[in-house]
Amino acid sequence: MSESDQPWPEVDHGDLAPTIGYVNRIVQVAGKYTLDAPFEVAWGNIVLDVTPRGLRTPTLRKPGVTFTVHYRLLDGDVVIEADTGCRTLPLGKGSVASFYAAFCEAVAELGVHPPRSETICEIPGSAPTFPDDRAEHTWNPHAARRMWEAWNLAARGLEAWQAPFLGNHPRVGLMWGGFDLSATRHRAQPTEPPAGRPPFQQNAQLDSYVAVGFAFGDGKAQPPGMYAYIWPPPDGLGTRSWGVDGAAWHPDAGLVLLPWDRLGATPDPHESIVAFGDAVYEAAVELAGWPDTLGPRVDGWYMSRTPPELVRSRHS
Structure with a gap:
């Protein structure tokens, strides 16, 4: 199956x-x-x-x-x-x-x-x-397994999305404070963190970045599912398409949200996570001037069946 x-x-x-x-x-x-x-x-x-x-x-x-x-x-x-x-x-x-x-x-x-x-x-x-x-x-134990299943499925998609990025990107993992599974792409462009926020948030916002991740939500305005945002946020996010049916920009939260149940209703949730992340990065390129620094996306590296010329052609 x-x-x-x-x-x-x-x-x-x-x-x-x-x-x-x-x-x-x-x-x-x-x-x-x-x-x-x-x-x-x-x-x-x-x-x-x-x-x-x-x-x-x-x-x-x-x-x-x-x-x-x-x-x-x-x-x-x-x-x-x-x-x-x-x-x-x-x-x-x-x-x-x-x-x-x-x-x-x-x-x-x-x-x-x-x-x-x-x-x-x-x-x-x-x-x-x-x-x-x-x-x-x-x-x-039942709830613990459900939590792990969600993290495991989300991590697989986020790792596939992150793989071709040629810039600085930490490994996909759980931020143990905010309790969100995070994949970030960074750009060496200094920014001005908002005043009055905790030091850990200001330290995180010293340079531009794109974040895509999974969170269990708050039981209120934010449902369990994928989230994304661009720092600093550019203008024009409200008119974008986000690659997957059900994904939408929520200006009050400053997030693009893709509910977990809408993700699960897609034909291939793994590929939908990649498509969601790609749409967010495309917005960063088109609206915030990010460089299009992406290498080839190859499904595994098998020396017996992935000739170098094929990889070069995907990179061109």
């Missing part, structure tokens, strides 16, 4: 909201370590990889210890893997505070210091820090 024939997973924000809120908080615990890594444009160094089992930090290298943290959502646990050993924490009933205490105890046994920051960020109405968040959560 082909991917296009498989049932498209339903993503209902209301059903998933408790698990979304819990996972968003606990992935910030290990995510804080990425803030100690050398800064990449628009926070490209902090993203979590979508793995076959969940979400994982990059390899984190500290004096005396190298480690990674894998949130295995399909297994209901968190694995901390270091050159000094491994520890596993279950994701059962408990609070963010209890998880954080257990996490700090586990990493200490491996020679890893606790995260420098305990602040819970970018979650409206949240407790201010991990130790303050004592609300009880019960692990929902």
Whole structure:
């Protein structure tokens, strides 16, 4: 059965909201370590990889210890893997505070210091820090799998969209603060960040970029699905076509949105994500003067069947 024939997973924000809120908080615990890594444009160094089992930090290298943290959502646990050993924490009933205490105890046994920051960020109405968040959560494996399925499907399309771009682009991954799966393309053109925004947003907006991604939405104005925007936003976005039926510009949000159910109704959602991203980048080229810096889009690199002259012809 082909991917296009498989049932498209339903993503209902209301059903998933408790698990979304819990996972968003606990992935910030290990995510804080990425803030100690050398800064990449628009926070490209902090993203979590979508793995076959969940979400994982990059390899984190500290004096005396190298480690990674894998949130295995399909297994209901968190694995901390270091050159000094491994520890596993279950994701059962408990609070963010209890998880954080257990996490700090586990990493200490491996020679890893606790995260420098305990602040819970970018979650409206949240407790201010991990130790303050004592609300009880019960692990929902069904919701965790639905979340992973959505990330996995979106990541495949975003990686295919990103592949031919010849400019700077961080790997596709989850921004653990805003909790969106992000693919960005950058342009070395300084811009002026809006005043009054948090420092992390101002740092992200020091240069021009195009962002395409997936988010679970807010249960209100923004539904689960794909989003995109161009920074700085050019004039003329309201009259554009966005490559896929159902995709539309929402000026109040400053986003182009493609709802998850509309994406799933297309003949090939994977190709629709690519078409959506291509339409957004085309708008950046035509309205904001971005260079058309795209290489050939080749489905894999098979030396036995992809002659160099074919690749050159696609690039010309």
